Amino acid sequence: MSLAPRAVLVHRTTEYEELVARHGTHGQAAFFLASRGRDIEEVAERHRRTRRALARVTAAVPLTWRQARVERADLDRFLFAPEDVVVVVGQDGLVANTAKYLAGQPVIGIDTDPGRNPGVLVRHRPEDTAALLTATSADELTMVEAVADDTQRLVALNEIYLGAAGHQTARYRLGLDGDGGAVEAQASSGVLVGTGTGASGWIRSVWQERADRLPLPAPVEERLLWFVREAWPSPATGTSLVAGELSGGRRLRITVECERLVAFGDGMESDALELTWGQSVAVGVCAQRLRLVG
Template sequence: MSLAPRAVLVHRRTEYEELLARHGTHGQAAFVLAGRGRSVEEVAERHRRAVRALADVAAAVPLRWRRSRVERADLDRFLFGPQDVVIVVGQDGLVANVAKYLSGQPVVGIDADPGRNPGVLVRHRPRDTGALCDAAVSPGTGVDALTMTEAVADDTQRLLALNEIYLGSPGHQTARYRITRNGARAAGEVQASSGVLVGTGTGSTGWLRSLWLERGSRMTLPAPTDPRLVWFVREAWPSPATGTSSVAGELAAGDWLGLTVESDRMVVFGDGMESDALELTWGQSVRIGVSDTALRLVT
């Protein structure tokens, strides 16, 4: 007998739970917020909606399936299996948070609070969960293969991201590095900047888009399923020793952008999760390009 699929419900602590963790009780949280002209009830109501959505999703998972649950803060310690169906209950950003830990498992995005989320990645409602679970394990199911980006360091450290990868100083100060593309014979360009951002089509509605707009770039941003990346150098500084001639570009499948560290320390992190970053020291190098792994989002 084949092993039944496992539904892994991914969620995050609500604002209300974070308030209780900080202030201890509902009453104390209410007192603190009242002093700021805010009511705890609006936060508590969103918490109740999130808890209700999570319960409805759990109840709709097929009875024969195995099931597990993981909170966002524990994702880096959770072991996903090849037969898992990952059900993200929350915001669009939570799908990006979990994407880097997957290797092709189907993902179902459930919007826990319709009207507050754009719903780009969490496209469905709790009532759809049962049908989506069946679809996720059925051949020929509609799945969007969302392009991901990957960074690989010379010491084999590897990082995946759905939206974007940032490379720069851990304190977001000036980083020094040498930038090259596709192993060009030229030595590349030494730069001093506040970091480099490499993003996908999924990330082109966020941080990447803000840089694109700021530059007035004529590049066409990719769609989420396009096997293409766009990259920008942030605030490159011209000096006798550093240049600004290579500050933006595109990467097709098979292309890569290379950085060699010339600072004491640089970090590489994806999708805003700086707590789970690669750390590189002087002389180390890293390559960033289109990943062979895509996020399989059930439509």
């Protein structure tokens, strides 16, 4: 007998909960915010909206289904199953944080704060949940992966950053696989490789700053953009390879020439690849996709 579907509700601790945990009481948290010109009521109201959304989504799950909840901080310890339907209740970034732990399960993004969130990935309201749980169509969003020469692997929905852990100057050699062997030694603030979904965030800011002629990819397009941040020209380092695109099987290859580099995805610096002198890492389109409903 096959298992009943399981609805996995993904959420994160609200700002209000974090403030009360840090300061001990509502009153102390209110005093802290007031000293910085903020009103705790605005924070508390966002917390209440999130809790109401969670309650409404929970109530929409059919009684014949199983349920589970996971907080963002516990995602790396949660075991998703093939029959899961993942309901992310929160912000766009929470969908990206969840994507790397999935293997084809459908994802429903529920916006808890319409008008405050862009709604790129959390496209729906809590009252839409019941109909969405049984939806059969989904967008297949392209993801990016980094694979190190020691088999470490990192997957991200928006972008992967490679550079020094504290964002100081990183030293490495950069080249494109299958590009005639062109390789350049560089010193920079790091390298950013992003998807069409990431083109609404960090990648877009770099693209706009440079007024780059490379067209931004669509979220479902199997094409990535990469940019070197603040490349430094010197007798030993160059700046000729600072931007480009990756599609198909093309990979951007970086070989470390300093004590330590890290690679992390979607802003999750706590979950990073650790790379040391002489190691190489290849970055390109990932075969895995995020199945985003609606």
